[in-house]
Amino acid sequence: MADLRWVRLSTEKPTNTLCLLDTELSLDVCGSAPPGATSFDVWGTPGVNIYIIHNAEVLKVPSCVPRWPLDTRVEVIVTMDTPSAQVDDDKVRISYYKENGKAPMAKAILQLTCVQVSLDADTTRTGSVTRRAKNKKTWTWGPNGHGAILLVNCDRDDPEAEDMDNTDQELQSFMDRRDMSLMVLTTRGPDDAFEDNQLVLHISASDSNKLGVFQAQGKKKLSQHKHVLGSGKISYTVERSSDQTESVFYVEGLAFPDVNFSGLVSVHATLLEATSKALPEAPIFTDTVVFRVAPWIMTPNTLQPITVYVCRTDDNSEFVADVSKLTLKAGCKLSICPEVENRGDRWIQDEMEIGYVQAPHKSFPVVFDSPRNRGLKDFPFKSVLGPDFGYVTRESEDRNVSGLDSFGNLEVSPPVTVKGKEYPLGRILIGSAFPCPSGKEMVQVVRDFLYAQQVQSPIELYSDWLFVGHVDEFLTFVPASDRKGFRLLLASPSACFKLLREKEQEGYGDALMFEGVKDKKKVSISKILADKSLRNNNEYFQKCIDWNRDILKEELELAEEDIIDIPQLFSPSYAGKAVAFFPDMVNMLVLGKHLGIPKPFGPILQDQCCLEEEVRCLLEPLGLSCVFIDDFKTYHVNLGEVHCGTNVRRKPFTFKWWNMTP
Known part of the structure; x- marks a missing residue:
């Protein structure tokens, strides 16, 4: 099931919001209805998919039903398949009618900008990043299991270093980076949408001493890798440059599973939507990747x-x-x-x-x-x-x-x-x-x-x-x-x-x-x-x-x-x-x-x-x-x-x- 977000509408002015790829918007049709309204119809631009759920039946608009009863048991779901080229590129219109009325008594307009925000890692355990995986928020065992894996970066790739590689907040070598798990944050959509809204990478405070995250801000120099999470850092605002669709991160384990640590850690990417200058942004979408820290394994006499x-x-x-x-x-x-x-x-x-x-x-x-x-x-x-x-x-x-x-x-x-x-x-x-x-x-x-x-x-x-x-x-x-x-x-x-x-x-x-x-x-x-x-x-x-x-x-x-x-x-x-x-x-x-x-x-x-x-x-x-x-x-x-x-x-x-x- 795709992520579902509740969106309130207004007949007084258009509502503007972001629609995230691979998510669903549930429109609050009843909450914005004017007094006396008994039914509604819905229309959208070609880039929008609209579904009506009524009596456990799902119908895609347009359908043979011209109007729908204004009833809380009737649900309007909106999805989009492609990131928008411009802000507010697509629209949904809800028209309200009195009983037996021919002309709409009011309209609610929803202006949509579709963007993609996807945080991905090697959740299929193939050695490469799995894009837009559906089950990355959980971790399961077995040959048919899924979920990303972290190594505790407990070696010392620089012979001149005094401690293990995961005790500092710098990348010592590209060998050091190869011990880490690749994580990619993909963002697609109009540049203005990401400039006006905020994208935050974050972890829980309890995971702060369990994993570290570096952002690669360039490929050729170690100095271009910035330590952004872990060791006390629990959030990081991702700056997206013009036309940049991917931000590359490297994740290292800081601690092995132990009595108070199951080995599972989570990294989240949350999109915060701007409301007004006087108020903070409101979270509208979070994508999560769950990692399991690899266990320490002993080797018996039967191994070479x-x-x-x-x-x-x-x-x-x-x-x-x-x-x-x-x-x-x-x-x-x-x-x-x-x-x-x-x-x-x-x-x-x-x-x-x-x-x-x-x-x-x-x-x-x-x-x-x-x-x-x-x-x-x-x-x-x-x-x-x-x-x-x-x-x-x-x-x-x-x-x-x-x-x-x-x-x-x-x-x-x-x-x-x-x-x-x-x-x-x-x-x-x-x-x-x-x-x-x-x-x-x-x-x-x-x-x-x-x-x-x-x-x-x-x-x-x-x-x-x-x-x-x-x-x-x-x-x-x-x-x-x-x-x-x-x-x-x-x-x-x-x-x-x-x-x-x-x-x-x-x-x-x-x-x-x-x-x-x-x-x-x-x-x-x-x-x-x-x-x-x-x-x-x-x-x-x-x-x-x-x-x-x-x-x-x-x-x-x-x-x-x-x-x-x-x-x-x-x-x-x-x-x-x-x-x-x-x-x-x-x-x-x-x-x-x-x-x-x-x-x-x-x-x-x-x-x-x-x-x-x-x-x-x-x-x-x-x-x-x-x-x-x-x-x-x-x-x-x-x-x-x-x-x-x-x-x-x-x-x-x-x-x-x-x-x-x-």
């Missing part, structure tokens, strides 16, 4: 790796060399954070998570900086943020952060379908405490942010049974060519005890764990199996893992065939919380089919580590290549492993997030 990040410290040169060899095999890049930047903090997985944002016209990676703020706290902002690489963070106001706030405690599943509902971008996994009064959980500001993105509906797991408390200590995902396209790997004390019992029964009870590890006490298979305390503790740890197993099976709709149990034992630490008894093999680096797995230093049987051999038997049939990396002295003894010490930027999903339904 692009760059691996690792920290160099004074003791991990061999580890860095092993990771370098693995990235070479996987065909991806390696980025090494030097010690002067990491300040001895090797846990780069805990410091940040690399995701991306996407609009139809542009996509770029965005690093999410965790609130842990240790030695690596400046690295994401100073070294990862850059041209076409954005940055976002959430800080806890009370600074009361725990190990659960590190991003080893933040993972995402591959795409799944659960009870008929599709999650084409997977589901976020975060670790929390078992429901109890003293339990810890990830800080609220991070949790709120993750939930607000909507497209990767989070699942909360129980990770506080671990001393460090991260989900990557007991689970990971690896790609597979069958079933769901992946397998969930879970650390399993039960599988480990089962394997060791089998080896003892085969006569290898004296085989020692930790052979080759300097200054580490060796322990035999039989002694491990005889340690009742270790067994009892691991029965409890297995129950904690099984609690999560049940959640994951339910929330990801997994069958047992989709899960692989990786042999692993844990030891109790402070307050009975678990730490890995030997290097935690699920805490691996996944680079396509190449896996960088912590070397477990298990018992050597016939020149083979039985733990390594078991993992190969479990994973290599999936087409995966297992490379075991020695991280014992540099990571394991410091309560972390290969995954904790690395980070990966991956290719975005080919699936477009706006085509899903959250």
Whole structure:
């Protein structure tokens, strides 16, 4: 339905008004009728379409009915199809009659000037502006959905700049402009009509810190781009020069969706009609475009790796060399954070998570900086943020952060379908405490942010049974060519005890764990199996893992065939919380089919580590290549492993997030 505007008429003098293209005018025929009038007829110039609505029937004038009863149930609708060449170019005349009267007793004249005002953006999500769209005031999800999209302009295209591009009110480069969404204001009609009336671009005060708008007042110079809305500016009067039909604007996002922000913002273009010099203009038409700010999206292990990040410290040169060899095999890049930047903090997985944002016209990676703020706290902002690489963070106001706030405690599943509902971008996994009064959980500001993105509906797991408390200590995902396209790997004390019992029964009870590890006490298979305390503790740890197993099976709709149990034992630490008894093999680096797995230093049987051999038997049939990396002295003894010490930027999903339904 076209926009409808009520227009009052007068028999004393002509009424002048603007008729907007794609809108309807409803004429107040009864309100201007003189006393004694019982009927009317209507006439218009050729440029005007006139419709009579009577008894739910729509008739176009002229019709077979010469006169119409003066009744509030009779409605006169006027539209125009083409902008006028001159002001007051077209007219509508209403003639009033007494009962049985032949000559009109009075006439009301409406002088019309047709103009077009259309605010347009890429509402069809094709990468180009959609002109005169009918549904741009709403935003819908799904493959048949509509609505424009904004990127948070959170990268830093000028390497010399000190902050993100959306923190200032200037365009730093044309690269910066390409991160913004194009918006076009089209105005057609007589120049005098726009000189006598005012056209205002405006946003709500609540959206002022959510988006910014620049007007391009020239194409060749950045200085010709004027910041007109956002950062406190909520309205802007558009100056239309002679014969100018289009004003070009670029719109940037300033904020991601969050607990108090749905992600939807609106830009309005309102035409104000002049009344008299003593009074302000009156609004007669508003066109609106609704944008949704693109969410931050995480990438699972099943997506292709692009760059691996690792920290160099004074003791991990061999580890860095092993990771370098693995990235070479996987065909991806390696980025090494030097010690002067990491300040001895090797846990780069805990410091940040690399995701991306996407609009139809542009996509770029965005690093999410965790609130842990240790030695690596400046690295994401100073070294990862850059041209076409954005940055976002959430800080806890009370600074009361725990190990659960590190991003080893933040993972995402591959795409799944659960009870008929599709999650084409997977589901976020975060670790929390078992429901109890003293339990810890990830800080609220991070949790709120993750939930607000909507497209990767989070699942909360129980990770506080671990001393460090991260989900990557007991689970990971690896790609597979069958079933769901992946397998969930879970650390399993039960599988480990089962394997060791089998080896003892085969006569290898004296085989020692930790052979080759300097200054580490060796322990035999039989002694491990005889340690009742270790067994009892691991029965409890297995129950904690099984609690999560049940959640994951339910929330990801997994069958047992989709899960692989990786042999692993844990030891109790402070307050009975678990730490890995030997290097935690699920805490691996996944680079396509190449896996960088912590070397477990298990018992050597016939020149083979039985733990390594078991993992190969479990994973290599999936087409995966297992490379075991020695991280014992540099990571394991410091309560972390290969995954904790690395980070990966991956290719975005080919699936477009706006085509899903959250």
